[in-house]
Amino acid sequence: xxxxxxxxxxTYVMGFGLSLALTLLAYGVAQHHLNTGHxxxxxxxxxxxxxxxxxxQLFVQLIFxxxxxxxxxxxxxxxxxxxxxxxxxxxxxxxxxxxxxxxxRMTPTxxxxxxxxxxxxI
Amino acid sequence: xxxxSKRELALPAAEPEDKTVxxxxxxxxxxxxxxxxxxxxxxxxxxxYSDGPSGAxxxxxxxxxAETLLLLSSxxxxxxxxxxxxxxxxxxxxLWLGVxxxxxxxxxxxxxxxxxxxxxxxxxxxxxGFLSAFFTLVGxxxxxxxxxxxWMLVMASRIWHQxxxxxxxxxxxxxALFWHFLDIIWIxxxxxxYLLGVTG
Numbered sequence: 001x002x003x004x005x006x007x008x009x010x011t012y013v014m015g016f017g018l019s020l021a022l023t024l025l026a027y028g029v030a031q032h033h034l035n036t037g038h039x040x041x042x043x044x045x046x047x048x049x050x051x052x053x054x055x056x057q058l059f060v061q062l063i064f065x066x067x068x069x070x071x072x073x074x075x076x077x078x079x080x081x082x083x084x085x086x087x088x089x090x091x092x093x094x095x096x097x098x099x100x101x102x103x104x105r106m107t108p109t110x111x112x113x114x115x116x117x118x119x120x121x122i
Numbered sequence: 123x124x125x126x127s128k129r130e131l132a133l134p135a136a137e138p139e140d141k142t143v144x145x146x147x148x149x150x151x152x153x154x155x156x157x158x159x160x161x162x163x164x165x166x167x168x169x170x171y172s173d174g175p176s177g178a179x180x181x182x183x184x185x186x187x188a189e190t191l192l193l194l195s196s197x198x199x200x201x202x203x204x205x206x207x208x209x210x211x212x213x214x215x216x217l218w219l220g221v222x223x224x225x226x227x228x229x230x231x232x233x234x235x236x237x238x239x240x241x242x243x244x245x246x247x248x249x250x251g252f253l254s255a256f257f258t259l260v261g262x263x264x265x266x267x268x269x270x271x272x273w274m275l276v277m278a279s280r281i282w283h284q285x286x287x288x289x290x291x292x293x294x295x296x297x298a299l300f301w302h303f304l305d306i307i308w309i310x311x312x313x314x315x316y317l318l319g320v321t322g
């Protein structure tokens with residue numbers, strides 16, 4: 001019988017090393033961004049870089065610490081994880097999308113009128 | 123017939139363990155959705171400073187990096203505890219559980235220090251929407267860490283008294299799953315709340 005369990009000292013060390021490198025890299029990029037006065041990397045790409053590094057680290061830990069990739073065949077754990085991930089994306093991205101849009105479309109006049117209706121305005 | 127009953131007898135011995143761990147995994151994924159809603163709340167309120175401070179004014183990056191490294195190291199030592207358990211080395215399991223506990227407790231200590239410092243400066247959760255969302259998200263993570271630390275103590279005393287066995291292995295596996303999960307949540311708190319809060 002084939003037991004597919006790759007958890008070993010080596011996988012934990014690799015997971016730890018990679019996570020450490022990714023964390024320090026993210027920290028270094030953020031620090032560099034502050035040191036150069038928000039010039040490099042620019043404000044626009046900063047979120048993208050940090051998001052990428054975080055997602056890479058997520059997969060590193062899922063593979064090396066949680067051993068999700070070496071799960072044996074009916075991959076129920078993986079299936080539940082994918083479901084949770086989809087729900088998570090819908091909730092987070094959906095909320096940000098809708099609320100930022102709402103924020104963007106609300107004019108200062110509308111905001112003032114709203115505040116006036118609440119407590120006599122500013 | 124004989125074949126059938128043999129197979130039926132063979133099944134229960136192997137499966138309950140996997141089922142329990144799988145059930146716990148499902149719980150963890152549900153917990154993930156709880157954090158998703160808190161992350162969404164934080165994302166929506168991230169600029170709602172009112173007259174309070176922004177993230178750049180109140181967060182210290184080196185401090186948060188220290189917290190992150192502590193938690194990451196503890197995730198690693200938790201893995202070593204699992205490996206020691208597989209090798210049936212009781213004292214090593216206890217040693218690595220102890221190291222994990224100490225690292226986790228240091229992380230919690232730093233977090234509580236940050237919270238009390240913020241509250242002391244007048245920047246508690248009552249100051250602005252941003253701070254409310256911040257305290258709820260990071261505080262919920264801290265509450266999870268606290269409960270896992272208590273679980274770790276119970277686990278260690280159980281191993282101390284009863285030694286290593288099958289049930290213990292199953293419980294230790296779930297404890298480790300939970301701990302790794304909390305570390306993963308922290309990666310995203312570190313990235314979105316702190317790094318982006320300071321730079322963005």
